[in-house]
Amino acid sequence: MRLGLCHWHILEAVPYKRLSTRWALQTHRKRVKQGTGKQQGIIIPPKTFCLKMPVMRTITRVAKQMAQSPVCGCQISVMPIRSIGFSPRQVPSDASFHSVSFSETDHPRVLITGGLGQLGVGLAKLLRKRYGKNNVILSDIRKPPDSVFYSGPFIYSDILDYKNLREIVVNNRITWLIHYSALLSAVGEANVPLARAVNITGLHNILDIAAEHGLRLFVPSTIGAFGPTSPRNPTPDLCVQRPRTIYGVSKVHAELMGEYYHYRYGLDFRCLRYPGIISADSQPGGGTTDYAVQIFHDAIKTGRFMCNLKPDTRLPMMYIDDCLRATLEVMEAPAPSLTMRTYNINAMSFTPEELAIEVQKHMPELEVVYDVDAVRQAIADSWPMNFDDSNARKDWGWKHDFDMAELVTTMLNYLNSGRLAIQAN
Numbered sequence: 001m002r003l004g005l006c007h008w009h010i011l012e013a014v015p016y017k018r019l020s021t022r023w024a025l026q027t028h029r030k031r032v033k034q035g036t037g038k039q040q041g042i043i044i045p046p047k048t049f050c051l052k053m054p055v056m057r058t059i060t061r062v063a064k065q066m067a068q069s070p071v072c073g074c075q076i077s078v079m080p081i082r083s084i085g086f087s088p089r090q091v092p093s094d095a096s097f098h099s100v101s102f103s104e105t106d107h108p109r110v111l112i113t114g115g116l117g118q119l120g121v122g123l124a125k126l127l128r129k130r131y132g133k134n135n136v137i138l139s140d141i142r143k144p145p146d147s148v149f150y151s152g153p154f155i156y157s158d159i160l161d162y163k164n165l166r167e168i169v170v171n172n173r174i175t176w177l178i179h180y181s182a183l184l185s186a187v188g189e190a191n192v193p194l195a196r197a198v199n200i201t202g203l204h205n206i207l208d209i210a211a212e213h214g215l216r217l218f219v220p221s222t223i224g225a226f227g228p229t230s231p232r233n234p235t236p237d238l239c240v241q242r243p244r245t246i247y248g249v250s251k252v253h254a255e256l257m258g259e260y261y262h263y264r265y266g267l268d269f270r271c272l273r274y275p276g277i278i279s280a281d282s283q284p285g286g287g288t289t290d291y292a293v294q295i296f297h298d299a300i301k302t303g304r305f306m307c308n309l310k311p312d313t314r315l316p317m318m319y320i321d322d323c324l325r326a327t328l329e330v331m332e333a334p335a336p337s338l339t340m341r342t343y344n345i346n347a348m349s350f351t352p353e354e355l356a357i358e359v360q361k362h363m364p365e366l367e368v369v370y371d372v373d374a375v376r377q378a379i380a381d382s383w384p385m386n387f388d389d390s391n392a393r394k395d396w397g398w399k400h401d402f403d404m405a406e407l408v409t410t411m412l413n414y415l416n417s418g419r420l421a422i423q424a425n
């Protein structure tokens with residue numbers, strides 16, 4: 001009965017509360033118990049909302065079956081939120097947008113939240129190349145620099161503002177949502193209430209909107225979703241997850257909620273646990289792995305780097321190009337190839353000392369000193385040292401391109417060429 005006409009597919013043609021599906025389900029259960037479902041419920045089969053005659057006949061037939069059947073004993077209840085005609089906080093003026101239909105072969109219409117951080121601009125560039133400039137909208141609560149503003153659509157969006165978010169999704173006919181907004185590990189510990197609001201309350205808005213509008217949803221998780229009681233070397237996809245940061249707790253919550261919405265409501269939720277990401281043309285947003293970006297900037301600017309983690313702190317890392325390509329690949333992966341909805345991905349694993357030695361192969365004069373930050377060190381000591389990403393490699397062909405040597409060469413070439421260009425002007 002997974003996608004069949006299970007009688008849990010009941011929806012009410014009355015205004016919805018925010019969690020309309022849960023409410024509809026509870027109401028339905030109550031009515032099935034009371035034997036009143038036949039008269040008052042409207043059954044909507046999956047992927048069906050245009051009320052053509054054959055559909056109406058199906059609805060009538062299922063309504064009859066439902067009224068005859070005992071209290072639901074289905075094993076899997078996939079409630080197709082995408083079939084909901086009334087979304088939780090819908091205002092009447094929105095109604096016409098919901099009838100816009102898409103061909104499956106169209107390019108996706110993508111919205112990236114939190115798009116002005118370390119990863120969003122690069123992802124927008126990659127996706128625009130593939131799907132067309134105007135099909136990818138970057139959003140954030142910050143003001144974009146000119147280079148971003150003039151390179152493609154940008155829109156203000158605060159993920160804590162549910163109505164605004166929904167309006168953007170509806171008015172722009174969004175089909176894929178890439179949810180990048182978050183407070184990272186170190187800044188999260190510095191402001192727990194804000195991290196809780198953005199990373200947890202914000203995620204609830206995203207999940208509801210994605211489910212109501214039938215979006216494919218990507219939410220990144222992190223090595224930070226594991227904790228000191230997880231196996232650390234290597235860390236498999238499925239193991240104990242008891243992180244000790246609000247960032248990690250919020251990411252485990254996101255993984256579980258996304259998967260719950262997938263199995264419960266049919267949401268096309270996809271999630272990768274990223275390692276620390278290293279990029280040359282964007283700055284990290286306040287994480288524990290930031291040192292691995294800063295070392296390159298300082299090496300080139302001053303020839304001296306002060307590292308805030310101990311020299312032997314081993315963490316999984318990845319060059320940004322690999323991270324963004326992995327994101328695109330998992331979003332495009334055919335659903336049957338995904339045996340899981342949350343995958344570890346990895347490329348390399350190193351310590352500050354090993355990274356410094358690799359950089360010094362190119363810049364022997366680089367001086368590295370250690371001034372350990374207790375908060376960041378405690379976080380790093382609780383995170384995986386190595387990530388087991390064999391399931392991603394097996395299921396959808398994940399393969400990294402950059403190892404540590406290539407990463408260092410690429411970063412130094414990029415930053416050096418930028419410096420030479422500035423000097424030339």
Ligand SMILES: NC(=O)C1=CN([C@@H]2O[C@H](COP(=O)(O)OP(=O)(O)OC[C@H]3O[C@@H](n4cnc5c(N)ncnc54)[C@H](O)[C@@H]3O)[C@@H](O)[C@H]2O)C=CC1
Pocket residue numbers: 113114115116117118119120139140141142157158159160179180181182183184198202220221222223273274275276277278283284285286287289
């Ligand atoms: N960069 C990394 O090393 C890793 C990143 N990730 C995840 O990838 C995603 C993107 O990461 P980064 O770009 O590095 O993060 P970042 O910290 O650089 O950027 C996050 C963005 O979210 C925005 N934001 C904050 N509050 C918001 C709100 N209320 N509404 C809308 N936007 C808001 C910020 O303005 C910022 O531009 C995050 O979810 C992060 O947890 C996961 C693992 C590693």
Ligand SMILES: CC(=O)[C@H](N)C(=O)O
Pocket residue numbers: 184185186221222223224247274275276277286287288289290
């Ligand atoms: C690994 C991450 O999630 C991020 N870079 C952080 O250090 O918080």
